[in-house]
Amino acid sequence: MTSGLKDVVQAEWEDVVEAIEKCYELGWTDGLPVVPPTTERVQQFLDYADRPANEVLGAVPERRREITVDKVAANAVMAGCLPEYFPVVLAATEAMLDPVFNLIGPSSSLGGAGILAVINGPVIRELDINCRNNLFGPGNRANSTIGRSIRLILMNACASVPGLFDRSILGHPGKFSYCIAENETETHWNPLHVERGFPRGTSAVTVFACEGPRQVRAASKPEAILTCVADVASSLGTSMANTGSVGDTSAILRQGQIAMVVAGTSDVWDGWSKEDVRQYLQPRVRRPVADLKRVEVIEGDVEPEDEERFIPLVPSADDILVVFGGGQEGPTAALIPSWGAKVSSTAVTKAIRPPAG
Amino acid sequence: MHDGIHLEKVGIPSATICTDPFKVTARAMASMWGAPEYPTIFTSHPVGGLPREAIRSRAEELLDEVVAVLTGVEASHLTPTP
Numbered sequence: 001m002t003s004g005l006k007d008v009v010q011a012e013w014e015d016v017v018e019a020i021e022k023c024y025e026l027g028w029t030d031g032l033p034v035v036p037p038t039t040e041r042v043q044q045f046l047d048y049a050d051r052p053a054n055e056v057l058g059a060v061p062e063r064r065r066e067i068t069v070d071k072v073a074a075n076a077v078m079a080g081c082l083p084e085y086f087p088v089v090l091a092a093t094e095a096m097l098d099p100v101f102n103l104i105g106p107s108s109s110l111g112g113a114g115i116l117a118v119i120n121g122p123v124i125r126e127l128d129i130n131c132r133n134n135l136f137g138p139g140n141r142a143n144s145t146i147g148r149s150i151r152l153i154l155m156n157a158c159a160s161v162p163g164l165f166d167r168s169i170l171g172h173p174g175k176f177s178y179c180i181a182e183n184e185t186e187t188h189w190n191p192l193h194v195e196r197g198f199p200r201g202t203s204a205v206t207v208f209a210c211e212g213p214r215q216v217r218a219a220s221k222p223e224a225i226l227t228c229v230a231d232v233a234s235s236l237g238t239s240m241a242n243t244g245s246v247g248d249t250s251a252i253l254r255q256g257q258i259a260m261v262v263a264g265t266s267d268v269w270d271g272w273s274k275e276d277v278r279q280y281l282q283p284r285v286r287r288p289v290a291d292l293k294r295v296e297v298i299e300g301d302v303e304p305e306d307e308e309r310f311i312p313l314v315p316s317a318d319d320i321l322v323v324f325g326g327g328q329e330g331p332t333a334a335l336i337p338s339w340g341a342k343v344s345s346t347a348v349t350k351a352i353r354p355p356a357g
Numbered sequence: 358m359h360d361g362i363h364l365e366k367v368g369i370p371s372a373t374i375c376t377d378p379f380k381v382t383a384r385a386m387a388s389m390w391g392a393p394e395y396p397t398i399f400t401s402h403p404v405g406g407l408p409r410e411a412i413r414s415r416a417e418e419l420l421d422e423v424v425a426v427l428t429g430v431e432a433s434h435l436t437p438t439p
Contacts, residue, residue: 062359064389110378110402164385167378244406299408 023078027161030151030176034078045073048083048355049090057090058097062104063159067097071157072149078156079148080141084127087352088142088205089149092117095207095350096150105344106209107160110167111239113209113339114174115150116259118323119181120193121203123352131181133327135261136174136213136334147177150207172212180261180325187266187324189274196349203352208259208321209345211238213334220264220331222272223280229335230284233258233313236295238337240313241287243297252298253311256338257319257347258285263326263333278317286310315342358386362395372426374419376402396429398422 011026013019019036023029035041046053046069053070060067069090076089096103096115106113119129130140138144154160162168168175184191193204216232218225235241240256260281262269269277290306292298314320319342326332339345361373375383375397387395398419407415 062386108382163381165382167382242406244403 028078028152028156030148030155032148032176034152035080037074037077041077042070042073045076045081045083045086046070049073049086049353050355051090057094060097060103060107060158063165065158067093067153067157072153075152075156076145076149079152080145081149082141082145084355085142085146085149087355088119088123088127088146088203089153091205091350091352092146092150092207093153095205095348096154098348098350100346101207101209101348102345103154103158106339107154107158108165108167109340110169111339112168112171112175113345114172114178114212115154116174116208116210116336117147117150117179118192118206118208118259118321119146119179119203119352120184120191120198120206121352122201123203124181124184129179129181131183131325135180135263135326136178143179143181144177147179150179151175151177174210174212180323182323183325186328187269189266189269189322189324192321192323193349195274198349198351203354204349205352206321206347206349208257208336208347209339210259210336211339213261213336216333216335218331218333220268222269222277225262225268225331225333226277226280227284229260229333230281232335233281233285233337234287236287236291236297238313239340240337241292241297253292253313254341254344255313255315256340256342257321258314258338259321259323259334259336259347261323261325261334261336263328264331265328266324268331274322275317277322278320281320282314282317283312285314286312321347358383358395358397359390361397362387362390362392365392365395370427372396372398372423374398374400374404374423376400376404378402396426398426 011022013022020033023034023036051069055069057067072090072093076086124131127142129142160166182191192206194200198204214232216228218228240254242254288307289298289309290302293300293302358373361371364371377399383397387393400419
């Protein structure tokens with residue numbers, strides 16, 4: 001058996017266990033065993049998506065890497081995907097290679113970003129992608145392997161090898177796999193991709209370079225839930241509440257985007273749109289100058305008026321990604337801060353092309 | 358690293374300053390671009406976000422090294438990108 005790629009290592013294997021061990025030797029894994037990317041299996045993925053093997057999806061020019069469809073296929077195979085998942089992985093890759101995502105940043109930084117993928121549209125039902133209980137947890141093949149593909153593509157195709165070009169200080173578990181779907185059928189809210197300009201009835205994936213999800217438990221009123229989420233999002237110590245790489249000399253702090261995943265039942269949010277949620281949250285995600293001075297984010301002595309001078313941590317309401325998903329047993333949310341400043345990496349949504357035929 | 362190497366390759370002298378945690382990455386990037394011996398100046402992390410005075414004193418610390426690199430590198434040391 002051989003690998004399906006023409007411009008990288010080819011290997012011969014006697015049996016499956018040896019093949020898996022060979023993949024370790026070649027440095028192709030994330031530490032967990034991979035499915036050996038045989039020529040035949042990679043071809044199945046290419047055939048399913050009906051995309052030429054050498055089609056270039058984008059590049060990481062700083063590392064002299066061109067990302068072709070066959071490289072993505074090999075990594076999706078290794079992650080354990082089914083061929084049916086491959087169009088989703090392709091769209092996620094195209095999204096990561098969009099210039100505003102600035103892949104070189106989140107894939108190399110000390111900040112240790114995970115790349116969250118949020119899937120929307122009919123593909124959720126077609127591929128049985130989990131959008132309910134244990135949303136960020138294990139147990140669903142599509143979520144686990146699509147998310148894992150993203151990391152393997154970063155490591156193998158984009159050279160984000162830990163310790164080499166991936167300089168994460170801590171990283172987080174989402175760097176293994178970080179893929180969710182929105183529960184579109186049990187909410188009155190517009191799906192994320194529709195809000196971001198894609199037609200209803202189409203499928204899309206949104207990628208967001210971010211920290212891990214922080215669970216937020218709250219009472220059952222929207223204002224109480226959002227007050228808790230705003231409090232968590234306003235924590236000291238996030239990337240957003242820091243200086244450096246602000247990209248705009250008029251801004252004191254980095255600021256960044258946030259994602260909020262809303263669990264519980266939809267009726268809690270009767271009378272509220274996602275836009276209402278964003279408008280309520282954005283001005284409340286902030287920190288007084290006094291606190292920022294106390295932790296040396298801002299230089300200088302704390303003046304009395306600093307207690308009442310607030311700096312927003314999210315630039316605009318549009319920089320809050322609201323997703324409905326998770327279990328419905330009680331109002332709970334997840335707050336996910338961005339890895340870096342918005343100018344360093346901005347969330348990107350790309351359409352998932354339906355398979356051939 | 359990327360920018361410095363490319364400026365040198367088009368004949369513009371450059372001095373690249375990199376923070377300590379990125380030493381391994383800097384060497385890997387230089388090798389990737391066919392310039393494994395590309396001289397790099399290292400300083401403590403971070404540089405981004407430092408207040409003006411701290412940046413100034415950091416620049417003063419590194420000045421001699423920067424001058425040495427700018428006046429000592431010959432573009433012929435850099436192999437062309439294949």
